[in-house]
Amino acid sequence: MSAWTASAGRTRRSMGDVVFDIVNMALLLLLLVVTLYPILNTIAVSFNQASDTVRDSTFLWPRKFTTLNYSTLFQDGVLFHAFFVSVARTLIGTATSVFCTAMLAYTISRKEYALRKPISFIFVFTMYFSGGLIPTYMLIKNLQLNGTFWVYIIPGLVGAFNLIVMRSFMEGLPESLVESAQIDGANHFTIFIKIILPLSMPVLATVALFVAVGQWNSWFDTFLYNSSNIDLSTLQYELMKKLQSANMSVGGSAESAFANSKNVQANIVTPASIRAAITIVATVPIVIVYPFLQKYFVTGLTLGGVKE
Amino acid sequence: MPASTELANKQAYHPQDRKSLWKRLKQQKLLMLMSIPFLVYVIIFAYVPLYGWMMAFQNYKPGSSMLNNEWVGWSNFTELFQDDAFLRVIQNTLAMSVINLVFGFVSSIALALMLNEVRKIFFKRFVQTISYLPHFISWVVAANLIMNMLSIDGIINKVLVSLHVIKEPIMWLSEPHYFWWIIGSSNVWKEIGWSAIIYLAAMTMIDPSLYEAASIDGAGRFRKIFHITLPGIRSIIVILLIMNIGHILDAGFEQQYLLQTPMVVDYAETIDIFVLKYGINLSRFSFATAAGIFKTVISVVLLLAANRMAKRMGQERLF
Numbered sequence: 001m002s003a004w005t006a007s008a009g010r011t012r013r014s015m016g017d018v019v020f021d022i023v024n025m026a027l028l029l030l031l032l033v034v035t036l037y038p039i040l041n042t043i044a045v046s047f048n049q050a051s052d053t054v055r056d057s058t059f060l061w062p063r064k065f066t067t068l069n070y071s072t073l074f075q076d077g078v079l080f081h082a083f084f085v086s087v088a089r090t091l092i093g094t095a096t097s098v099f100c101t102a103m104l105a106y107t108i109s110r111k112e113y114a115l116r117k118p119i120s121f122i123f124v125f126t127m128y129f130s131g132g133l134i135p136t137y138m139l140i141k142n143l144q145l146n147g148t149f150w151v152y153i154i155p156g157l158v159g160a161f162n163l164i165v166m167r168s169f170m171e172g173l174p175e176s177l178v179e180s181a182q183i184d185g186a187n188h189f190t191i192f193i194k195i196i197l198p199l200s201m202p203v204l205a206t207v208a209l210f211v212a213v214g215q216w217n218s219w220f221d222t223f224l225y226n227s228s229n230i231d232l233s234t235l236q237y238e239l240m241k242k243l244q245s246a247n248m249s250v251g252g253s254a255e256s257a258f259a260n261s262k263n264v265q266a267n268i269v270t271p272a273s274i275r276a277a278i279t280i281v282a283t284v285p286i287v288i289v290y291p292f293l294q295k296y297f298v299t300g301l302t303l304g305g306v307k308e
Numbered sequence: 309m310p311a312s313t314e315l316a317n318k319q320a321y322h323p324q325d326r327k328s329l330w331k332r333l334k335q336q337k338l339l340m341l342m343s344i345p346f347l348v349y350v351i352i353f354a355y356v357p358l359y360g361w362m363m364a365f366q367n368y369k370p371g372s373s374m375l376n377n378e379w380v381g382w383s384n385f386t387e388l389f390q391d392d393a394f395l396r397v398i399q400n401t402l403a404m405s406v407i408n409l410v411f412g413f414v415s416s417i418a419l420a421l422m423l424n425e426v427r428k429i430f431f432k433r434f435v436q437t438i439s440y441l442p443h444f445i446s447w448v449v450a451a452n453l454i455m456n457m458l459s460i461d462g463i464i465n466k467v468l469v470s471l472h473v474i475k476e477p478i479m480w481l482s483e484p485h486y487f488w489w490i491i492g493s494s495n496v497w498k499e500i501g502w503s504a505i506i507y508l509a510a511m512t513m514i515d516p517s518l519y520e521a522a523s524i525d526g527a528g529r530f531r532k533i534f535h536i537t538l539p540g541i542r543s544i545i546v547i548l549l550i551m552n553i554g555h556i557l558d559a560g561f562e563q564q565y566l567l568q569t570p571m572v573v574d575y576a577e578t579i580d581i582f583v584l585k586y587g588i589n590l591s592r593f594s595f596a597t598a599a600g601i602f603k604t605v606i607s608v609v610l611l612l613a614a615n616r617m618a619k620r621m622g623q624e625r626l627f
Contacts, residue, residue, distance in 0.1 A: 020529045024422050028435045031419070034497065035438055037463065038453035045456070057461045100346065107343040114332040115340065119347055126350065128554065128608060131357020132600030133580070134587040139357050155353055158346050188338045217446030220562070224588065240448045240566065243455070247481075247569050272456075279452045286444045294437065 039283070046070070046280045050273035069277040072269050078230060079238055083281065086216060086235040089152040090285075093215040098208050101158050102200065105166035106192045110178075120167070123160040137224060146225035149232055152215070162207045169203035170196060202296045209293040213286060239278045246271060364598040370591055384598040394582065394599065400488075401578045404559035407492035409552055412503060415496045417545070420507035421533055436508075439501025447498075451566035454494050455481065482571040491563050506548070507541055514540035550618055554611030557603045579603050 040060050045053055046069050048062035074080050108116045131139070136155075145151040173196065181191045197204070219236035226232040333340065359374075364384055366377040388394050419439065426432040442450065457464050458480040465477035480486055518536045527535065561580035568576035577585075579599060587596030 016528060020425070021427070024425055025431070028422055028426070028431075031500075032435060032438055035442060035501075038457050039441075041463065042453055042456060057463075057466070059463075103342050104346045107339045110339060112332075113336055113339050113343075114329055115336075115343065115347075119343055122347065122355075123350055126354040128611060129358075129604065130354060131360055132597065132604060133583050134593055134597045134600055135357035135360025135363065136353075137588065138360055138363075138593070139353070143352075157349065189342065192342070213444050217444075217448070219446070219448055236446050236448045239452065243448060243452055243566060246455070247567070275452055276456075279449050282449050283445055287441070290441070290444055291437070 042276045042279050045273060046276035048273070050268060050270040053273055054270060069269055069273045070281075073274060073277045073281065078233065079235070079278065081231065082233045082235045082238045085149075085232060089149070089218075089234065090212050090215040093153050093156065094208050094212040096153060097157055097159075097162075097211045098204055101162050101207060102166055102197060102204060103192060104158055105163050105170055106196050107188070108163075109167045109170035110188070120164075123158075123163055127160045140225060147229055147232075151225045152218070152221060152234075155221075156211075156214070159211075162210060166200070166203050166207060169200055173199055205293050205296040209290065209296070212289065216282075216285060235278070235282050239275070239282055242271065242275050242278065246275065361597065361601055363594050364601050366594055368594040368597075370593065380594075384594050385602070387595065388598050388602065393577075396574065397577050397579055397582045400575055401557055401559045404488050404491050404564070404578065405556045407488055408495050408559065409556070411492045411496050412499060412552075413545075413549070415500045416503035417507055417538075417541075419500050420504040420511060420541075421537060423504065423508060424511045424537065425529065425533075436501060436504075440505065441501070442498040443502035445498070447562035447566055450494065450498055451563065454490070454497075454567065458490070481567060481569050484572045484575045487568075487572045487575045490567065491560070494563060494567075495560070503548075506544060510541040510544040511537060546618055546621075550611070550614040553614040554607050556610055557607050 037060075041058065044058045044060055044062050047065055047067065048058045049064035049066045050069065052058075052064040074083075104119075107113055108120050110116065130136075140146050140151060140155065145154065177195055177199075178191055181195055186194070217236060219234060219240045222232070222234045222237035223240070227237075362374055363377075365379060365381060366374070367380050368374070368377050423432055423436060426435070445453075456462055459465075460477045460479055464480065465474075468474045469477060478486075480490060514536065518540075519532055522532050522536060557579060559578045559580075561578060561584075564576045564578050565581055565584075579602075583596045583600050583603075586592045586599065
């Protein structure tokens, strides 16, 4: 982008150009503020004393610092357990999904494979056509997956979009690598594990990020299949329940619906302050993970988007 | 080594020598072993539910087998279209979809253009990184943030009151006629950076000499944007437009479900929420399945139509 500006020379940097840049930067800064403020404000609320938050809204910094909201949250057995279910489903779900998607992608990236085309088509088709909520719900019930942890892992094991992103990447790898390994007597599984997987790290990281974020953020499957089983509740679902109860009573005393915590009467924490704390706990893992994977996913996304 | 060459020849695929499918499959046992289980998997989880579509033409009773239910023909569908609630739901879905589509396109293309004009690489990277952060946040978290911002003592009210735009705080989420626009705006907040990625990538493909030539001809920044950058990303815009038209009945589910309050329900319910409500909450499986089928069929028809239109216009197309 700087190529043409460099050649533009000294006189071309006109008044209009400068104004353009200033307005442009100002608008982008505004976007930054709008994006970040809600998050920073919620962090401030989560660390602010609840009674103080009720009196006057906090902005970017907690006025009366406390970690009570967080300690109340983690003393709540259900929330604590839900946090671990969320972690477990994210770790297990991501590992299995990435491995299975990669293995399948490897097979359909082999040009000589007879079932390459049919398998690709059958998967791509699912991107445009699906049974819909009710038939899927009935299927899960018939398979007796509801009420189990595996309902978080199995239905989303291999997704068409991720499969195509991986296949495109693997097709771009030099063919000679596979050929020479075959001459050395390696079979396809060995080639996949020892050669293709290590070389596919960028795309594996991209897909891992997508899957992990999806797993961590998901609440609807808990709601549909495990809502009666508190042992399998997830953090997002618990947060969703708190949000719903606040919504139902939106208006006057917005927060009266929350009566679980014995601290409420003492007015030490409020539903709003607890909600802020859960919101932050539910966000932090993503904010930590994504800068590390960021350099990969732009390539990954562009690849997937353009090819499909 | 003759033995290994023979092996390599055997495994390399030559389209010319049309070996019988069986012969090839026999040689590819391991590839099959690595892929067939997933084929079975996708058939069960993506195609078996299609068999559940039969329910829409039956009077399905929970717990019974799908094969010995009473067949009722199209009556579930006719009931659907006589249901005022369903018509209202379609209206909501279309309205929010169109708002999302227009807002989403305009905002993300605008952001990509603005980022593309930034000369300070560090600043550009920083804005970009922050702008797609919300994409990774769940809708539950986002709904919480949005609710806080829009609450009676939230920042939006504070700012608007202090700027004298409004006299007193508004309960945004309780006002039915604001709901669609709140959904549209929150969608922009969450996805603007993410959707801009692909346009930015397309912009880097544009030949820099075009800009140089335009500069020599005396074109200003806006002229370059309108005559070089935008035409340069036209094909990607068309592709994404087609893909989005296929999703026009996907106004979303989570946002509406999470942000709705009792006061705005009439404007918040989308087809997906309708299906959930009738299917899961009220156990009217056949009726809800019919609504779901309606949605899928319309989506596919729209997708095919958009694709054909793009073909006719001589643009790149999806398939």
